[in-house]
Amino acid sequence: MALHTDIPTSADIERLAAVRNEPCVSIYLQTSPVSADNEAARIELRNAISDAANQLTEAGVERRLIEAITEHAEALRADASFWNYLSNSLAIFLTASETHTFRLPSTLxxxxxxxxxxxxxxxxxxxxxxxxxxxxxxxANATRLVEITADSPAFEVSVDELPENLEEAVGGTDDPNRQSFARMSSGDTERVRLTQYARMVDRALRPLLPDVSVPLILAAAEPLASIYRSVSSSTNLAGEGIEGNPDQLDDAALAEAARAIMDRLYAEEIAAVAQDLNEDYPRERVALDTQQVARAATFGAVDTLLVDIDSHQGGFLDEADGALTLSASPDALDYGVADEIARRALRTGARVLAVRAEDIPGDGPVAALLRYPM
Structure with a gap:
């Protein structure tokens, strides 16, 4: 079944994180790509906005602002076509003046x-x-670059100057203009040709792959796979590749194999941070206590933050020193303390990784590697 997604960009998150000092309602719902299964989510939205309106009323928010927020939510709830095209989760952000929604492939x-x-x-x-x-x-027979996204089926990307195949790139061994081949064994000749081919492919891809945050996954058989890795200039080339002859795989099959590799890449990234937190980092630059992490985030000392996406403890962080005050029950005045720690860490350029509780060392909702001791 098709997932209909709107993945937030870093700019989207920065824009949402910048909203302050006005009534804000954030709602996360589990949804389904099967439209008939989403009636429960629509009911949950109605209940969530009713509770939000009560909290805002108790906090003394102006009635006109509360009504504007509930009207936005009701308009969304009543939009039957919207509920026909969803993914595994839905994030809704409401103020009196605007609504933002994101359909997410993760189950939140x-x-x-x-x-x-x-x-x-x-x-x-x-x-x-x-x-x-x-x-x-x-x-040797074909070259193609396939883009994998969460929003659409995999598709081939047109790349200027990307050679179509080995022979188009470097010619055949019987090419009269390539006399140097005559002095080589057949094995050496083939390796030289494959190396030249790999360099031409790498050169064609350089202008297209400047973003090191997007992995490049190689699908190739040996010896071409090793040869390409030896000449590649891509800093985002994944260490694990798709083995075997890619000519036998269509774009969808490549995407399926690539997503499995991406899952392992991300698991390795989280495991590496956990290893630093547990053993490899200087102990004075590791923070596992929530209060310590809150203070470090406030002072811009966080280098890497692991934050539990499911934890929800309401409270307040002092604006000046990050002192933590926890709330006994949620209301329209407090906020999620781990959420605020993540916001402050993002604001100072930290790497923030949203993970599950089991991925975080210690018993808290956050853990951090620090730029300097606190």
């Missing part, structure tokens, strides 16, 4: 938050694991 815990800022932690999962990659399918 249903939750709603009312505050003077948006609850953005769960959608950080979308940029932690962007589900985007390029696959270079490379053989």
């Amino acid at each position: 815990t249903s939750v709603h938050e009312v505050s003077d800022r948006f609850h953005i932690k769960p959608i950080l999962r979308a940029v932690t694991f962007p589900h985007t990659a390029f696959v270079l399918a490379l053989s």
Whole structure:
């Protein structure tokens, strides 16, 4: 079944994170790509917005602002065509003046938050694991670059000066203009030709792959796979590739294999951070206590932050020193403390990875590697 997704960009998250000092309602719902299964989510939205309106009323928010927020939510709930094209989760952000929605492939815990800022932690999962990659399918017979996204089926990308195949790139061994081949053994000749071919492919891809955050996954058989890796200038070339002859795989099959590799890449990234937190990093630059992490985030000391996307403890962080005050029960004044820690870390350029609780060392909702001791 097709997933209909709107993956938030880093700019989207920055825009949401910048909203402050106005009534904000954040709602996360579990949904389904099967439209008939989404009636429960529509009911959940109605209940969430009713509770949000009560919280805003108790907080003394102007009635006209509350009515504007509920009208936005009701308009969305009543839009039958919208509910026909969803993914595994839905994120909704409401103020009196605007509505933002994102259909997400990850399965997120249903939750709603009312505050003077948006609850953005769960959608950080979308940029932690962007589900985007390029696959270079490379053989002597054909070359193609396939883009993998969470929004659409895999598709081939047109690349200027990308050679169509080995012979088009370097000619045949009987080419009269390539007399140097005559002095080589057949094995050496073939390796030289494959190396030249690989360099031409790499050169064609350089202008297209400047973003090191998007992995390039190689699909090739030996010896071409090793040869391409030896000459590649791509800093985002994944260490694991798709083995075998890619000519036998269509774009959809390449995408399926690539997504499995991406899952392992992200798992390895999280495991590496956990290893640093547990053993490899200097102990004075590791923070596992929530209060310590909150203070470090406030002072811009966080280098890498792991944050539990499902944890939800309301409270406040002091604007000046990050002192933490927890709330006994949620209301429209407090906010998720782990969410606010993530916001402050993002604001100071930290790498923020939204993960599950089991991926975080210690018993807290956050853990951090620090730029300097606190």
